[in-house]
Amino acid sequence: MQCASILKNDRILWxxxxxxxxxxxxxxxxxxxKAIPLLFDFGRDGSRANAIHSIFCPVFDAVFLNERKRVVCIMENVKPFQLLLYSQKPCxxxxxxxxxxxxxVKMGDSLRWG
Incomplete structure (x- = not known):
């Protein structure tokens, strides 16, 4: 896996x-x-098509972003063994x-990475 620095206002968050x-x-x-920062690109905006699970995972937070890399959904303290988790807004x-x-981060924040 490659590393990506994720920034908000030119400050590295993760x-x-x-x-x-x-x-x-x-x-x-x-x-x-334990959870580590992971970045996923689903290839296109979607909601249920871009669902995730937490099977055999530690507790983690999930931040969903749209194609413009704006935060559209934040899930805190995702518990293990949840079968279907997705953003209500396209991500x-x-x-x-x-x-x-x-x-x-908060809803609407714009992030970037390279």
Missing amino acids: TALAAKTLFEKARGLMFRA RFLIELPQGESRK
């Missing part, structure tokens, strides 16, 4: 691993002892974070 392959995206945080990107880290 250095995330970018899940690129189907296997990396499917695994996500599964079987990890293209997801950042999975350690518990409590989503407090660094």
